[in-house]
Amino acid sequence: MKHLLANNVRIFLSIVESGSITAAANHLSMGKSGVSDALKQLESSLGVQLLIRTTRRQSLTTVGKQFYRQCRALNDISTMALEEISGHLTEPVGALRITAPHATVEDCVAPALAKLISQYPRIEPELIIDDERIDLIEHNIDLALTVGELPDSEFRAQRVGVLKDVLCASPAFLKAHKLKPKTEISLDDIQKLPYVANHWQGAKSTYTLATNSKKNSKNTTTLHFKRVATVNSVNAIVALIKQSVGIAALPHFLVQKSLDSGELIELLPHHSPCSTNIYAIHPYSSTPPLGVRAIIEEIRQQLDFD
Known part of the structure; x- marks a missing residue:
């Protein structure tokens, strides 16, 4: 898994939790000198000693104990954040804000959303029905379904039906x-x-x-x-x-x-x-979230558009 903490901080956490530089080196698949150097660099950059080491044991200094507690908490938060992001990459999760004109709701958007909800129960769609083309950024829209030719725009448009x-x-x-x-x-x-x-x-x-x-x-x-x-x-x-x-x-x-x-x-x-033409428009410059891609595909199927 990716890490958000600096490499030297992660090595410091491993030294503390493994009980020694040797054990940390084995856990991280690193050389002992690399682990020792990382700890020295961290202490030098902070201007404090974090660990007291002897040939038989190691112990945290007072500042080291404080630093460890904060870094442990940060590591837990960053791990949780990365796990949540990973969840979004494998299954649509959370809010999905969609706008569509009235004409497309009953026979297109509603069936597509119903199928999406049954397939991905952790998704939370919000549907805004409006025949006007509303501002995607101002209204925090993830996907807009619109009928007719489009004005020049920086948003991404995909033809989904006729x-x-x-x-x-x-x-x-x-x-x-x-x-x-x-x-x-x-x-x-x-x-x-x-x-x-x-x-x-x-x-x-x-x-x-x-x-x-x-x-x-x-x-x-x-x-x-x-x-x-x-x-x-x-x-x-x-x-x-x-x-x-x-x-x-x-x-x-x-x-x-x-x-x-x-x-x-x-x-x-x-x-x-x-x-x-019927278009699906989203404000994402690169790959849109999985939920957006999933609802676009469902809409295409409802409109029987290849």
Whole structure:
């Protein structure tokens, strides 16, 4: 094991606890002269005599006894510190502070955390749900999950998944606007419908999709909407859509159950939405802690991202 105490101090402790220079030399696998020299150097640097030695016995001076007690305590503390660090290298332990947007919680972050907790019971995760990108240093964040392209940053980012926004509406909304769910709706008609926007979209409410042509090539088309409301939570957008306030582009993994049950209707099933990358960001310049690496891997598995 590594040691935090100076080498000469460790040799001094061994001399005292072994009972002699010879025994300490055997314990440390050193020569007697090396052990003796280390003790002399320590006493010289301190300006005091620590041990009284004769041919048959040794004893600590008064100052030596004080010095030994303090060094013994320091050695015990340093050993405990190193053992705790070693534990962190073999198993995630202690606090793990994570932030993620609402859309990723139910089908991604929560299952990943549940698996991590069951596998590593000594970990203590704290999950902060926020659709805003919060400051990792100011809020002491170990890992941030974020959707969309990233600004320039000194933090490390790793792509862990892909999000596809599905343009949705409620059956009641379609009925109110005299649109049939199983009928292809023109892109011009789609753009005339009221749109519930997420605040991160900024001043313009747009939705980009890839239109599959007969030649199997993809042509990108951008739709422009007139927003009827702006919301800072994707869960709130889902609630408004189910109340027939308007249409919205929502993450596929968030609305898949509602689409399967018929509670929501996909408006453009024959078009492919353009994908958006999902990133895991951490502030560690080199290798992140084991807990951070473990939760990133679990999130990747939940998002089925290779």
